[in-house]
Amino acid sequence: MADDFDVTPFDVEGTVDYDRLIEKFGTDEIDSELKQKFFELAGDSNLYVDRDFIYSHRDFDKALDEYESGEGFFLYTGVGPSGKMHIGHIVSFYFTKWLQEKFDVNVYIQVTDDEKYWDRDITDEEIEKYAKDNIREIAAVGFDPDKTFIFRNREYMGNMYDGIVKIAEKVNNSQASSVFGFEGSTNIGMNFWPAIQNVPTFFEEKRCVIPAAIDQDPYWRIQRDVAEKFGHKKTAAIHSKFIPALTGPEGKMSSSKPKTAIMLGDSPEEVEKKVKKHAYSGGGDTLEEHREEGADLSVDTSFQWLRNLLMEDDEKLKEIAEKYSSGEMMTGEIKEILIEELNEFLQNHQERKDNADEKVEKMMYEGQLAQEMWDKNIDLNLVR
């Protein structure tokens, strides 16, 4: 593949060589052996993992061993409330929910209403609006309301500041800069962010597992450097590939570029219009060319989205792949299938979001885990 891809934690551009990312970040592939053990322990298989959309990890094998031995693990993820969420954002939450369900573990979800204020040109009012909205989207995913704690940093800070003080003491400006690329012009809030980002990895004694896109991996180097100083385990991660933008395999979906993304609140008509107008096609330019050469599935958004995210049915997907790559199926037809799958997914999600009030209340304040967390002071002690 091309040499010109560029992946930093901040930007994803170009067509990505995923094997090279494993090499670059020094992570491990989820190989067939690990996959088998994973599914065995889960008692089920998972679409994303099965299709290698989730394909890399760091110490996830250890987390599984610890699960097997009865020690267990916990999950941590988060959201930055700077916009409405799109389908690319929510996939990771659905995978996290699947992990919670199969392994019966706690999930902590950090709403970074401080970091977004530092990182973006955004007002309090916008953050407030998006935080409320994003939390409802996440609650709609269906996490266990008694084993999930969604917290806004600005609200929960009082309970975790002791731990943050300890982490901050162990990370110097140079380290933060080398991991996050901070500069002289970076504000001191953003520069402090690594301490706040890491504290939830210490919410329990068990190993923390972070489901995230592979470009997020370097962010956790600081946690892995300091964890053992506090007698905690290094955090594990399980990594996805990037979901291609609607407009094609170059770049990422972005809420600020509506053409590139299907938003979670899009109506069936909007979905239809967007897919028909913007979904990048790997099909031939002309009917003749298409019938002769078939479609290039690797760059076709409709096929990639169906494969990686939406279509559970292996047989059906295989049939589509054969027909479309051979030129028998037209781009218009696969787009219709995508539209149908997307709308089914979105309709279910939106219904759950409309009825998420009680879930939000439980995951933030009233559920069993939330209550425990509001009664808890997060502190860290150095191992001497």
Next chain:
Amino acid sequence: MADDFDVTPFDVEGTVDYDRLIEKFGTDEIDSELKQKFFELAGDSNLYVDRDFIYSHRDFDKALDEYESGEGFFLYTGVGPSGKMHIGHIVSFYFTKWLQEKFDVNVYIQVTDDEKYWDRDITDEEIEKYAKDNIREIAAVGFDPDKTFIFRNREYMGNMYDGIVKIAEKVNNSQASSVFGFEGSTNIGMNFWPAIQNVPTFFEEKRCVIPAAIDQDPYWRIQRDVAEKFGHKKTAAIHSKFIPALTGPEGKMSSSKPKTAIMLGDSPEEVEKKVKKHAYSGGGDTLEEHREEGADLSVDTSFQWLRNLLMEDDEKLKEIAEKYSSGEMMTGEIKEILIEELNEFLQNHQERKDNADEKVEKMMYEGQLAQEMWDKNIDLNLVR
């Protein structure tokens, strides 16, 4: 005076040219006109100001104008709980208490149990011990328990984090570094400190006045840069000179160098022993020399401490000055006077400290201002 003095916010070494410090920091002298207005509005004169121990200011004239117009001001000071307190530490609190009493204003006292953890090689247990002890010393000073709020940052963080987020966004790494000298090896906690240090200057709409030694002045540049962005006033300050170490005019008293300081908990015997053994004398080396040349009052610790801190009686001080500088009074005699004054001061202070429980409780939690503060969320809004 010598050219070789060196004053940064972190160190005070050498014999100090105080006029040059005013020039260096760009502050204003408390001239006779301001002094007169100050005492008139206070309805009383003040030893420290009268003797020019407190001698410089920044916008304190504006604070007095605002007091005169009925708008008022408030006071902010703090303590870093990294050791027992000495007489040099407490003087500023006694002056602050005097200001509170005369101007009937609120006082906020920040206990920096986060900053000291970042700045020093100190354990949580030590911070805990010193925080409790320092708070009792401060409560013993006699602040109005209903108009004074003593807060530990780690405890009060939940109430002020919103404001801190806003300040942190307005200060970049370069600015923090240029004011505080932060480097790559500085931990990200300390680097974040300016945001936490500044938030109490925004606890009220009125102008904040900070009583501090003049070397602290540069620390407040950041506040003065950002205050008006939030529709607040630039903080004012009123500056003292440095209290010479017991061992002489070079350097500062330090809790970690017991010879240099009288600790607030020293017994009469310890005070006597320390003064007799270590108090730097400006007297002649021999009896003959002393009788002939007299003492150099400007470097004599006993005289300086009596003059700047302890001896209210102008007449008595004048007599001592005359007799000692002429060689009539011996070093042993002025030391006896100092010992007596110190022990009287310490005995009163220690008695009040022994009975400070209720005051601590009020200033931290139960008093009128404390209760208001615990019910309050400190946030800042940008002026657009």
